[in-house]
Amino acid sequence: MNRKKSIALLIVVSVVIALLAVAAFAQFRIPFYKNGTRIYQSFLGAIELDGDLEGSVAYELTLKEDISAADTGDVDPEEVVKTLEYRLEALGYASSAVTAYRESETDNWSFRIEMRASDTYAEDIEVVARYGELEFTDGSGAYLFGRDMVRSAKYIAQTVAAQTTHYVELAFTDEGIDELEAAIAAVEDGEAFTLTITLGDTQLFSGKLTEDTLSQNALYIGGENTTETAARQLALQIASGGLAYEYEIGDPMLSAPLLGENAASLVFWGCLAALLVIIVAMVFAYGGLGLISGVTLFFFGLMEITMLILVPGIVLNFAGVLGIFAALLLSADSLAVIMHRVREEYRNGKTAKAAVKTAYRRSWLTIVETDAVLAAGALLMYFLCKGYANCFAITFGIGVALSALITMFVSYLFASMALPLFGGKSEKFLKLKRAEQKEEAAEV
């Protein structure tokens, strides 16, 4: 690469990094979409945070007073906790906490739910605590069938020409579909069949159906006017049914983040300060090589923030921050391998340009094999663990993939770009020394 090309590339790279930095840290009026919602914040501000970083809301669910403890002897608190946890997780509250408690052995069990204070927590808690039997009825209110005829209820999103519509795919058993078709057929000509789905006292859905609406034993509910939250809530309620008893939902108790006041901003400033110190230390120890590695680490940080926005469904908790932490450290580790090898190659007689090229070629397998093992670990953790560990697996997994790409390709680009800029002084810039120079320095 000649000097002119190098300067042109430097300008392009600087603009890209500056744009990413502005998008990451500054609020702007141009909206971008996340989960179908327009967001005007900076990338950093738009990251969804969990209760430990941004505050949480706690609810207490107590049985309706007219039900005595003797009548609810069959309530297994562990089962209720599991059901509530399943529902919370399905609605995106991955690291929420559900605890069963009671004042004495003769009292009914109550449940305390701690969840992050999302925009829709008040609606979501209603869905989580819903009780009763799931019933499918026709327009006149006549019972058709119950939950046993439902094979599955899934949320699906369909995007056509940048327009996303949200549905619930409701699959029935063969028996269920026969019942439904018979009910539709029984309706007199000219009249439409109305299907109503209720859960306990709550009507979940009511709409007109024809036989054409059913496709391959499935019914699609939703469309243009259905929001993602509503479709997810509906799918969950049909799939998991209701609790056995009605619980009264207490007033929400909003509390500060579990980690303490201003946890998110303090953790962010702590990480940023540490990153800057690492960059300075790298420059001090490795000169120009350290500067290249430092810029690479900064770029890695920006890309990780961008990925937290681009990958849907990430709710960042402190374990997730530790995942980013570990991935950042892995990048620093990979860059240390490369920097050390550049020095070694130069010491053994290669030119600065050749030393950089050989060092990257030699480090390729070392870095890729390490990253592959860790990526496999993150993938396993993602599938096997939930809650806190799951968020770590997501951010660490993304970080490992980014680390492999950025340390091998982006840092190489930076190094190849920097060398022509310094011409004959590149050795000095990179703080490289021949073996004999080193020995002389040691003797002095």
Added chain:
Amino acid sequence: MKKFDSVKSLKIFAAIALAIIVAGAFILGFFGYNRDVRSAAHCEVKVSAEENFGDVNENMTAAAEAAFAEYGLKYVYKETMDDGRAVLYLFKGESSVSDEAVASLQSRLDEAFSSSTVEVTAARYGAEGYADLGEMWWALLAAGILFVVAFFYMALRYKWAAAFAFAITAAGGTALAAMLCALTRVVITPAFLAVMAAAFAFSAVFALYFANVVWEDKKNVANESASAAAIVSGAFREVFLKTLATFVAAVILAAGLLLLAPVGAKYAAVQFIVCLACAAAFTLFGYGGLYAVFAKKNQKK
């Protein structure tokens, strides 16, 4: 310059590591981890007023704390909530606050304020509270599968001696970190599982790098007749410098949290430093010696 004797250092390090692991396991078996109050059995006492008193709120807090002192109760966490209308106190142990203490507190507050204004409620939580470490078993399963896959990869690429040394280093580094956290009574927060995963990851990262450097040195014609122990000693300096650089970076990152972040994150930062130190120590003083021992055995066969 005197070369590092990896086999000799292995013996000393193994004795120290084993002592820490046994002592840590002993403490863990008898007392368990020093869990953050919310992830252990605890009692929450909430003192709430119907409206925000302003200055009177301080009197409410003082009255509550005087009542706790009378019953010898020490809270471990205090939080003002509901726009200053309520104060939440957390006590260790499910039955740490008796009904009698709660009733006494209520009557004290009734005397100090109009009876309808201030209310005291107590809720008791069992050990399966927020962020139960039960997830640990799933994380262990994930680590176990990865461990087996990585072991066979090492055996294929770097031969059996390296694979066995890697396996002991990765498992040992993680176990040492887990037991050192138990022994030093570091406060365990819900992020502990993530820190342990990082300990395992970095034990593997450091050991893989050591294996790679040894492998490259072995291919060097100058080392054709050198013993495994000599090659390991020759590779030590490079591995030491790189591991030290990564460890320093980890300490800087953790220091950022220790200096600026809130208390809960500080605990995780301490755990993080402990874990990285264990992973680095097990690699530097364990992997090389283990590899030399296994390679020597293979040669004899």
